[in-house]
Amino acid sequence: MRGLNILLIALEAVRLNRTRSILTMLGITIGIASVTLTVGLGLGAQQQVKDQIGALGSNLLIVSPGSSTSDGVRGGFGSATTLTRADAEALASQEVAPSVAGVAPVSSTSQTLIAGSTTWTSQVVAATPSWQQVRSRELATGEFITDQDVADRSRVVVLGSETAQELFGGRAVGQSVTIADTDFTVVGVLESTGSSSETSSEDDTVLMPWTTAATTVGTSVSSVSTIYIEAASSDLLSAAYQEVDAALSTRHGTTADDTADFSISTQEAIVSAATSTDRTMTILLGGIAAISLLVGGIGVMNIMLVSVSERVREIGLRKALGAKPAVIRSQFLTEAAVLGLAGGVLGLGIAALGAAVLPRFLDQPVQLVWWAVAGSLVVAVGVGLVAGVYPAGRAARLSPIDALRHE
């Protein structure tokens, strides 16, 4: 009953000073709208990156040769390469690494492709048939390299979507392409991975059976540049990591981390690297937005102080009629909280509108999540309350005689 009365008195005060209340709320409204939108944009961007990278194969481990290889002078065929095809075969064994679902060793070399009068330079990847599954790539048309192709050293290639577009413009499957003076038949074209700059190079590639590559473009038969490994599930990713690390350490005779001649990275690491930029931006923009919220709070405090000095006589009268200091204090605190809440609700409305409209202009999704919305409201009311403490305290401390005498 008491609380309800105080709320009604406060609501009435807000209603009676309508213009001033709206102007006061504006600060909080803008603050809440910008904080909510910034957080929403940041979350949207992070989700976008996660989606794109997840599409490349979410359970992927990437094994690369250690830095020791790049230290040495590049000495042609004799130069040391630490990852071998034998390593890959060992990792594919269920006994060595039971959490591993697929292994795809690759080597690559840059080559000039010729199709009729068109030339195009691209990375030629010496791949195994397992590549498609491990990298979880789809074919747009045609088929992928088969075990038979590897055994026969077939002169076939699978092209990335961009490569196919550059060389043939239209239909590529069945066409012929010349690489290192050898004619190859295009048997398939990969589905595009998307338009993001981080992944666009994935679409400019040429895949051929590794046996064919060894004889035509001169990639090594024994050593490989990267081994892609697919874990059986995302839950088994860390188990797979441990197994691969242990197996390779044993095979290479390296035990301590600092002597390891290989490194393993996960998609998780790539995702976090990509999202950390977005996160930094979100924190930066969110910080600026939070400052505008702070300014909004100071606005509320300012207006509440003006309100208290304007209503000195009213406060004196209420006290003379029996309002205790605590009641006066709660009346003004409630008023400030109501202003905060109303400003917050209005701000969320604007944020919702922005979330609906912004993606059309920015090509950026905006994610409004329930915890950000609920958090915004709590913060809005909190800012109102904090801003109200000082003015409400002043109102409560006013002596009724001085207040009544005030002109």
Place this chain on the structure above:
Amino acid sequence: MKILELTDVTKTYASGELEVQALRGTSLEVEAGEYVAIMGPSGSGKSTLMNILGCLDPLTSGTYLLAGRDVAHLDEDELAEIRNRYIGFVFQQFNLLPALSAWRNVELPLLYAGVGKADRKERAVAALERVGLGDRVGHRPGELSGGQQQRVAVARALAGDPAMILADEPTGNLDSRSTEDVLSLLDELHWAGRTIVLITHEADVAARAGRVLHVRDGLITDLAVAA
């Protein structure tokens, strides 16, 4: 039964370096149902006395019994409760809240007493009928004449059914017709058994009361020595 009992009350204000003694050992008794006027020129300690009687200001020394209760040594919360229950204020400036209608102004003391909403409205409307404004309950102060506004203020003083009505220059802002209007209302309330303490500096207003006290230099002198 005594409603008011002030004994040897002093009140000292610190005004910078100077100590101003506004009341110097004032004693005063008011019986239930009495109509007492307190007169005095400005600076006589009249306002200080009014503030102390209204429990708006603590006393420096002495005792003050209001309806048998010692109110000299209460804290702010307790004083608020005493004001709410025992005193009905009528001010020179009316002090009505301009945004609220007549009955919403009248219900304020009941609101702070914790009376339920339906009850509040009923008692507020009854008080307005009592002062002859039964047809103005929904009007705001701005839509009422000065005399009517002061009658709303009297209704507000009556609404909580206090032990005493404390009127501080209630006619100070009114023309002669409205003054008569308000004074006859106070007469009526007196005849109906209300205790009224009226503070004024006008002799013809004070003359309506049953007893007139003079305050001079912080002391109360009896009516016999009126100048």
